Amino acid sequence: MPWQDKVRLLHLLWEVGLLWVRFTGGEPLIDRDFADTYTLAHRSGMLIQILTNGSRLHRLEVIGHPHRFGFDWWTHRAATGTNTASTTAIATADSHGVCTHA
Structure with a gap:
């Protein structure tokens, strides 16, 4: 969808x-x-939920986003019982200072 339509x-x-x-x-x-x-929705006052597999969390525009997202690595690991690409991405986010715990 083009930006203006969004x-x-x-x-x-x-x-x-x-x-x-x-x-x-x-x-x-x-x-x-x-x-x-995301920024437009946030500035409009909307509550936001993001359903992601975490495969793109390494992108600087996501990691460095001014409204840093809270990623719950502990919940993900407890639910899946695995070290998947998502947990690796979330660990990377944590190493860049993004909150990864509830």
Whole structure:
């Protein structure tokens, strides 16, 4: 979806009273406009949920995002019992100063 359509959609959703938005996919972090879309939703006052497999958390525009996301590595590991790509990505986020615990 082109950037201007994302802007228009978020504004329309806000105007009709939507307070919560969930970014999902596929993989929402693949979207080149993800950080800007997240920022627009955040600045609009929306509550945001991101469903990700964590494979793109190494991207600097995600790790260095001004509204750092809270990734719960402990919950993920307890639920899956594995060291998957997601836990590796979340550990990488932790090493860059992003909160990875509840």
